[in-house]
Amino acid sequence: MSKLSWEKPPQRGFSGLTCAIASVFCLATGYYYGRQETSLDGSLAVQTSVVGNLQKCAIDNLLGTGLPFLEKASPISLADFEERRDRLAIALVAEDVDAFVVEPGYTFKYYGNVSQPEWEVWEPEERPFLMIVHPQQDEHGTVTANTTFLCPSFEAERARLLGMPFDGPIQIVPWEEHWDPYATLQQANIFNSQRPPRLMVDEEMRDFIQRGLGTAGFEIVGLKGQVEEVRQIKSASEVEILRAVNTGTVEAVRQIRKCFYPGLTENDIAVALDNALRAAGMEPFFDIVLFDENASNPHGGTNGSKVLEPETFVLIDVGAHLYGYSSDICRTFFPPFLEKPSGDDNLSERMKEKLQVSDHLFQKKKKNILLTQQVWDIVFEAQTQSIHQIRENATAASVDIAAREVITEAGYGETFTHRVGHGIGIKAHESPYLNQGNVKSLLKTGMTFTSEPGVYLVDKFGVRHEDVFLVQGDEEPVLLTGTRAGGPWDP
Ligand SMILES: *[C@@H]1O[C@H](CO)[C@@H](O)[C@H](O)[C@H]1NC(C)=O
Ligand SMILES: *[C@@H]1O[C@H](CO)[C@@H](O)[C@H](O)[C@H]1NC(C)=O
Ligand SMILES: *[C@@H]1O[C@H](CO)[C@@H](O)[C@H](O)[C@H]1NC(C)=O
Ligand SMILES: *[C@@H]1O[C@H](CO)[C@@H](O)[C@H](O)[C@H]1NC(C)=O
Numbered sequence: 001m002s003k004l005s006w007e008k009p010p011q012r013g014f015s016g017l018t019c020a021i022a023s024v025f026c027l028a029t030g031y032y033y034g035r036q037e038t039s040l041d042g043s044l045a046v047q048t049s050v051v052g053n054l055q056k057c058a059i060d061n062l063l064g065t066g067l068p069f070l071e072k073a074s075p076i077s078l079a080d081f082e083e084r085r086d087r088l089a090i091a092l093v094a095e096d097v098d099a100f101v102v103e104p105g106y107t108f109k110y111y112g113n114v115s116q117p118e119w120e121v122w123e124p125e126e127r128p129f130l131m132i133v134h135p136q137q138d139e140h141g142t143v144t145a146n147t148t149f150l151c152p153s154f155e156a157e158r159a160r161l162l163g164m165p166f167d168g169p170i171q172i173v174p175w176e177e178h179w180d181p182y183a184t185l186q187q188a189n190i191f192n193s194q195r196p197p198r199l200m201v202d203e204e205m206r207d208f209i210q211r212g213l214g215t216a217g218f219e220i221v222g223l224k225g226q227v228e229e230v231r232q233i234k235s236a237s238e239v240e241i242l243r244a245v246n247t248g249t250v251e252a253v254r255q256i257r258k259c260f261y262p263g264l265t266e267n268d269i270a271v272a273l274d275n276a277l278r279a280a281g282m283e284p285f286f287d288i289v290l291f292d293e294n295a296s297n298p299h300g301g302t303n304g305s306k307v308l309e310p311e312t313f314v315l316i317d318v319g320a321h322l323y324g325y326s327s328d329i330c331r332t333f334f335p336p337f338l339e340k341p342s343g344d345d346n347l348s349e350r351m352k353e354k355l356q357v358s359d360h361l362f363q364k365k366k367k368n369i370l371l372t373q374q375v376w377d378i379v380f381e382a383q384t385q386s387i388h389q390i391r392e393n394a395t396a397a398s399v400d401i402a403a404r405e406v407i408t409e410a411g412y413g414e415t416f417t418h419r420v421g422h423g424i425g426i427k428a429h430e431s432p433y434l435n436q437g438n439v440k441s442l443l444k445t446g447m448t449f450t451s452e453p454g455v456y457l458v459d460k461f462g463v464r465h466e467d468v469f470l471v472q473g474d475e476e477p478v479l480l481t482g483t484r485a486g487g488p489w490d491p
């Protein structure tokens with residue numbers, strides 16, 4: 001689950017610049033051991049405090065692993081981009097549409113390597129710049145993609161300078177400022193179609209562009225079917241990047257936990273964790289650190305000032321980017337300086353509550369209690385059951401229902417307030433979405449999902465475990481987060 005950034009592409013404005021300045025500062029001084037915060041106006045507030053020790057320890061620990069998880073990942077190649085456009089072309093034929101149309105954003109990034117801010121930094125551009133992919137067939141019947149760009153004339157050179165992943169010069173249909181861009185595209189006559197050309201528009205396509213195309217005589221259909229599946233089904237290189245960034249993000253949480261000491265705030269940990277991820281070459285884009293009752297709100301919302309104490313239940317849900325792909329993982333755990341009780345130890349009232357151990361049960365079962373009665377364990381079992389459903393041809397709903405049954409049987413059904421997971425790729429949240437109503441979407445080999453059940457007890461605490469999985473035929477899915485959590489003392 002992630003809180004920020006999925007509705008709005010990451011901005012490369014002030015905050016990116018601030019981070020860049022902060023990193024240079026870090027490197028120049030052998031890591032600055034102070035607190036770094038980006039304030040609303042983008043200025044960097046540096047405040048020396050105990051946080052510096054946390055950050056240094058987290059970075060040292062993480063780099064000390066040698067970062068083996070990053071080794072197999074490499075950026076998406078030109079050949080990969082060509083292959084995905086060709087898969088799109090085949091899907092377009094199957095869906096009986098003449099072309100696919102997309103404007104800069106996540107999907108354009110996927111097919112043409114340009115995000116919205118990479119085309120227009122400040123705000124979405126009102127002049128349409130469209131990528132149009134149409135299928136063409138050679139004499140052997142092989143279907144490949146033929147790509148054209150509808151581009152403002154004065155921007156054509158800038159479009160070429162983007163260096164988009166094409167073998168050879170890009171084809172541009174230019175339009176002058178006083179022309180109708182959509183009619184210009186219509187008159188360019190690039191689709192060998194007997195009927196009015198049928199265009200499938202991406203889900204991110206803005207309404208005024210869709211209406212403009214419709215008015216110019218195109219038939220418009222929405223994203224669906226095999227065309228939507230192209231991006232949902234990951235290639236081997238995408239899977240390796242997802243494995244690297246998700247495993248690395250879990251590792252960063254494990255390493256920073258070892259450095260915790262009482263008195264840190266939620267914000268302190270988020271800042272240090274972000275900088276540890278950056279030191280390892282990943283770029284954090286959201287980071288939710290919540291203590292105890294603040295975690296009973298799945299996405300937080302409190303101001304980060306809660307202070308770490310020995311018996312604090314810590315929830316961290318964090319995502320970072322590597323080569324344009326997202327991680328999204330969550331761990332819930334106790335601090336390392338709280339000794340793990342053995343069954344015979346006396347637990348404080350507060351601990352019993354967190355572990356949902358009633359006096360009665362505690363007396364009766366002693367040693368087994370920690371394995372069987374914790375909310376932590378219930379959520380883990382829910383995740384286990386959902387994982388068994390992450391198989392080819394299972395419905396998206398069945399994955400959610402499997403987790404929900406475990407939590408409901410344990411008596412916490414009402415407290416599991418969100419869906420169990422979502423697709424993940426260049427966006428942290430992608431279709432298909434794993435909720436109990438989604439009985440129509442079938443899982444396919446190559447799709448990647450989070451499984452992230454949770455239990456949220458208002459005024460007490462929240463527990464969520466989130467890992468990422470790759471659908472692999474009828475077998476158990478492949479874990480892309482390294483290893484799942486081992487317990488509240490072993491995230
Ligand atoms: C895609 O764009 C990124 C910058 O966003 C660049 O680093 C990378 O080299 C590009 N990939 C290709 C294949 O052109
Ligand atoms: C792509 O399509 C355009 C317009 O139909 C055509 O002029 C061009 O020759 C095609 N490109 C290739 C490489 O076939
Ligand atoms: C954070 O919120 C709490 C109330 O929930 C308030 O007492 C505290 O002053 C706030 N801290 C900051 C830094 O805004
Ligand atoms: C979150 O933590 C702050 C700081 O301890 C506290 O004041 C606040 O009441 C908590 N908020 C919720 C919703 O529990």
Ligand SMILES: *[C@@H]1O[C@H](CO)[C@@H](O)[C@H](O)[C@H]1NC(C)=O
Binds near residue numbers: 346
């Ligand atoms: C544990 O609780 C029992 C019964 O309340 C008490 O007699 C004993 O001293 C406690 N042990 C410790 C180590 O506090």
Ligand SMILES: *[C@@H]1O[C@H](CO)[C@@H](O)[C@H](O)[C@H]1NC(C)=O
Binds near residue numbers: 392393473474
């Ligand atoms: C999933 O369903 C398709 C279509 O019915 C079938 O071809 C395929 O073998 C099924 N996959 C598995 C793993 O059962």
